[in-house]
Amino acid sequence: MRQDLGMLRSSGNPPVSRDLRLLPKAHLHLHFTGSMRPGTLLELADKYGVHLPEALSGGAPPQLRATDERGWFRFQRLYDIARSCLREAEDIRRLVREAAEEDAADGSRWLEIQVDPTSYAPRLGGLIPAMEIILDAVETAARDTGIGIRVLVAANRVKHPLEARTLARLAVRFRDRGVVGFGLSNDERRGMARDFDRAFAIAREGGLLAAPHGGELSGPTSVRDCLDDLEAARVGHGVRAAEDPRLLRELADRGVTCEVCPSSNVALGVYEKAADVPLRTLFEAGVPIALGADDPLLFGSRLAAQYELAREHHGFTDEELAELSRQSVRGSAAPEGVRARLLADVDAWLADGRPRAEG
Template identity: 35%
Template sequence: MSEEHPPVADLPKVELHLHHEGAAPPALIRQLAHEKKIDLRGIFKPDGSYDFRDFAHFLSVYEAASSVLTGPEEFRRLTWAILEQSAENGVVYSETFLSPDFCGGGDVAAWRDYLAAIRDAADEAEAKLGITLRGVVTCVRHFGPDQARRAARCAAETAGDWIVGFGMGGNEGVGKQGDYSWSFDCAREAGLRLTTHAGEFGGPDSVRDAVRVLGVERIGHGVRAIEDADLVHELADRGITLEVCPGSNVVLGLYPSFAAHPIARLRDAGVRVTISTDDPPFFHTTMRREYEMLAKAFGWGAEDFADLNATALRAAFCDEDTRSRVAKRLETS
């Protein structure tokens, strides 16, 4: 292997769109279920991987798997397992989506306990594995606006150098982006930067509302913007960054293959795109695999992925000192 031209899969990586519970290795979830005597056999395939039929069923399996994560110690173990796998795939900086709904039910005091355990594992992983983690608090759209307010209050109470953003995941078919304006305003007033899922199963209008109504600077997925040329131009002009998860989109049936995915067309149109895994064990992917498949589909080389990582680092919600440290890792790794 040439040091001047390493395989793209070996390059250091920045990941911005990772659901914490959705990144749980199935083996860890099975182990926790065994320890707690919880029967989760219905959510696994015979080979031990997660089993789901479609997006709605995926959400059900996701929540069932998360049901064994019942306390701070479980989240400490989960965080270490996630970061160990991310580091193995060359990730040097990651932002993870953390939902207070799964970490104390939206109670601020309980959320602080969970967050302390998560941060403890993250600090250990940074010292031992060289990977930096930051948290983006997310509300869950299909849990409704009232529960989203509780998540936003948790975010606002713990905003700072580690909790750096606020966003929304969940089922795009429930309600409208604007129904959650209070929560996003609360987070913005606390100094948090904003992202939200849109343009995955929702069409271009969901992306437009995310930008114009919620005032986010990043969009989770956002790929269906490609269906509206005016919106593509608007995203490029505004400098909105898309947290694109190609492997997830292919597995969930948005596109039939990596080659059919619009990430390259969006990038060519001047939209800021980045690469992430979303819920990697659910979608049988890793950051290495995303790089390998994109290189194969579009002929992208090391310079392309360096540019994509630079875009991701510019869009990261971390402070400037952290950004500078990560930039050095990208240059020297």
Template identity: 35%
Template sequence: MTINALPKVELHLHLEGAAPPGFIRGLAKEKHMDIAGIFDERGHYAYKDFWHFLKVYEAATETLKTPMDYHRLTLAVLEESAASGVIYSETFLSPDFCGGRDLGAWREYVHAIREAADQAQRDMGITLRGIVTVIRHFGPDKARETARCAVETAGDFITGFGMAGDELAGKPKHFAYAFDMAREAGLRLTAHAGEWGGPQSIRDALADLKVERIGHGVRAIEDLALVDELAEKGVVLEVCPGSNIALGVFPAWRKHPIAELFRREVKVTVSTDDPPFFHTTMANEYDRLAEAFEWDDGVFRKIARTSLDAAFCDEDTRAQILKRLEAADA
């Protein structure tokens, strides 16, 4: 079996950030909205740096006005993922974008997204779970409202809670109350850190938010004592190499630390983050990693198992996905 044909497990995917540009342009046209400024002459998303990327991302979400828009978005995103061989995916969902953190509206959005996920599972063979996500630069007060939405919809589809956005805004401890709420409701926890913040941002997320996974986490490589600690404690990193390179965190694939982290026995996984923004897919991530580090299918099979072990899903779902991974190993 070729590397591209391997079944894949993705843990770090922003639903709005995975929207194909053509899909967003189509919605804007339907709604008579002018968002031409967020695209380049080829029709791709256009941004100058990470902070401009956040603004473009939020401008694109302005086209997503209703639960049905999110139903259509979910199907479009899962179709792209399934085409890359993804059989299980977790996506970040933000009540900020889905009903402005109003609980009643949020329930309607979750229902629409879940209906689309169920349809995709039947038609495309891909399973989706949702991670409710705080937008860090919106502040801790709004994070508490987001946590309430998460708590009230926690279950077999909404299984996790996390934090994304501008990593340099505020401190993890400011968001501890929201994470405590989510933990008490049985949600599994992750947080973006170690992408724009250095190693200390990872330490802070682990200590103050008590997360079991770290989104990105790649700048741990600057502190080998932290790397050893991550390996020893089994903290899982949701690594998005193509995203890191596109945004300039690292200059090239061969300069990316994922291979060194893997060698040092840190539990690394591979994801795409916001794939159309970074001109990538899961298949592309696998191809580029194989080329850069001469990884064979054995490495990717191990990463897929690590990803599944770390997935925020129930044990029945994990067992079903494991059967599909094992069938590919046979």
């Protein structure tokens, strides 16, 4: 699964900075509520009489440091307040439509959005009605925007593993309606990965991709647990694997994609600055990477900005950025025909040579 990285730097031609918003991409790490536009949150909060703290209403992304328990609690509290503003089916439809529009503007051609339906079920009539509303919204948004959209159902690792099994069965039930994977989110420092092994077995046996979070707030051991205990095909974040060369080799050899979210890593205090995110370490070790925006509502930047970060802070050439895009496509659950078209379009972007747009 390793690639010849030297081929990406072999050209003697001067570099051309192409418009990264035009680079076709797959977006594999975007959370449901966190995809919301800030203006939409303000409107929904006003509609339902929800008081927003200044961190959510001040116009700038909140200052978050989640590397300690108090900081993570504050992050979760802000997320929960935002989620409380999604109360009706129309709110769900609006969120998905706008998330798809934002992704399309950033060059995303394939989006896998992650949702824990238990968070919305009480207001939408239960788990099954909630899933039907979400998947109907996904189908409509995909048709209206022209990008492929699928869903990953995510369990919450701070809740009981039996709930995760229920969600895994629910996810498999809706496989033919657009659910492609099963995840595990929230604070990876709480709840052992192996406690959720049965839920992931249910999902895999039902034909779903395993994509748990790991290697963000906890070190490389949490990535190892995702591989060994949950048989992950992808790892949400996974950046801390850079601290373990042996683990890097295994990720590369097995072709396990890490869904790296650079802006999120800095905003949550995992790394002090953008240049510290070990993108180059992962890339040069041959670990497949899918750049993701995570929670744009809280972190202030969407998908194309993650590619800009790789260019500006890590010196990625356009050839290397195109390879990052290809890796996102290969790591996706998109059908083979869709992958082939996307990969051809990435090659066309690289061959075009037009400079990036100003402004």
